[in-house]
Amino acid sequence: MSDYYSQENHGPFHLHSLGDFTLTSGQVLKDAQIAYATQGTLNAAKDNAVLVTTWYTGTTKIMEQIYIGAGHALDPSKYFIILANQLGSGLSTSPSNSAAQGGAAFPAVSMGDDVNAQHRLVTEAFGLDHLALVFGGSMGAGQALEWACRYPGFAQRVAALAGVGTTRPHAVVIGKIVQDILTSAPGFNGGAYAAADMAVPLRQHALYWTNLAWCPDFLDRKGWEPLGHASLDAFLTDFMTGYFAPMDANNLLAQVSKWQRADVGGIAGGDAKAAYAKVKSKVLLMPISSDQIFPVTTCIAEAALIPGARLTVIEGKAGHLGLFAIEPDYMPQINAALSGLLGEQV
């Protein structure tokens, strides 16, 4: 298990045991655990709980750092905020930490599994019967929308930032590139690699995400300079490779495969519209205007499937990784959108 996924780097986080956890596929994830963090205090009425999910390669730590705090919509002085790491993240049960099903033996997990695990967490650990909000970005947005379908009404509100609930071919291709880069590495060895042998493919993965997740204008205007990097090469080496290279390839593969198969319609015979017909939550989609992974048009098409869903475009000039809140006018837009949603009566 890589040190990267340690309490020191990503904690403090706690583990909630799910035991032998039956997946939507019918397979069993043995001795499963969901890693989570909390901020704030659950009130007596148990009506101030918010669940925050995680994106591809992210953990709850970055969600806490960016989206949670005094002055933000998700203010721990008002809300009891539960942040849950997705399966395969490296913190919850993952290829990198599963004793029984590590590496390539890790079964394929789905966003439905994440949501079922999160439901177990919030009901078993905190005795909740509803959530004021489920909020997530990118793959975390997929989980939030899966919540709306899988447990209708449990989440009173769902906010899906820069993501959708059903993966379309464009994102399948993105996943195939990641899969090909990682699994074709000479030392991959069916997933039983030595970490050092994955340095080249992980560097390529970082380069690819540079192109994918920052918009052309961000790169062309040297968007790395305000982030403190003197040159493109420094940005690629220190920031992008620095961020992605310590990750575990099998974890990335578990997540990317999950992303490729994401489909809220899984609970309705593959019919996303039928699944969304069950939704009782107030649903808000929040695409980022310059996002090339989840373009605004893709999110508009998704919103059209969801009864009553609304859409607020977050104006951003950085692309998908505007999610990192590097632009000064980003969090004000996020906070306004989430505060507005949280302020609505249900």
Add this chain to the structure above:
Amino acid sequence: MSDYYSQENHGPFHLHSLGDFTLTSGQVLKDAQIAYATQGTLNAAKDNAVLVTTWYTGTTKIMEQIYIGAGHALDPSKYFIILANQLGSGLSTSPSNSAAQGGAAFPAVSMGDDVNAQHRLVTEAFGLDHLALVFGGSMGAGQALEWACRYPGFAQRVAALAGVGTTRPHAVVIGKIVQDILTSAPGFNGGAYAAADMAVPLRQHALYWTNLAWCPDFLDRKGWEPLGHASLDAFLTDFMTGYFAPMDANNLLAQVSKWQRADVGGIAGGDAKAAYAKVKSKVLLMPISSDQIFPVTTCIAEAALIPGARLTVIEGKAGHLGLFAIEPDYMPQINAALSGLLGEQV
């Protein structure tokens, strides 16, 4: 030398010898030849000549197939059309065919070198002192704009489709991904590879271009179906890998490095605006609306540097590879734009 670059596949083409050709870098490309094709007849006044350039991975063959013919603006019954393959294309002198400087020994070539070679071709082989039009797409657009700066007024008109004259960081990153994928292959061997050892990186290159060159909506609406492919996997295997996999990696590296270093400002101390101040051609930029490689905003920024330049957005729903004219309303827009430009008095 790979069979792929044969007369059978890409001809008929002719070779014009440049002898030992001094590059803008000062290095010498030995026994250089520029491969070209012609259509139509040069008139007595020698004022109906059009030069067509080539894009990354493309040869004159695809330009002939798509853009030249009766009913098109570039009609051989009206114009004498010279189509010139870029250095490194596999047809003109390239890593794959240079006897003296093959493979990794091939010197870095620039778009300035292409334009100098093309100038040699049109003056030496055809005795021209001007061209009615230089037209190219993508990297070919870069060559067309380089013409406008390097030989002011020689081209009366310049039409740059889906491309710019100076590479910005976004495209540098694209090149770095291609370079890393190809050169990190276990069998790359500093460029002295066996072709079979490059199958995996060339497949990855094809996958990457699938993501890069088709827009999200093209993939999400199963844009491959009207092209006759039954599934995404069939499209990836038969069309994308089928197109890219037979190419020579060293040729791709020569081209991608040229693209990264493209800079019309090379003739003016690196100052693109100063280089464009020399322009006497009527310049038309034609970005494709859904292009993610040369976004409309990038082309607008380029046009702002060029005195008198105009810009016509080509509406397309396929992304950069709309260049392949797969949409029924594509060529009518191209033909209208080029006919309009050609019809203007100079």
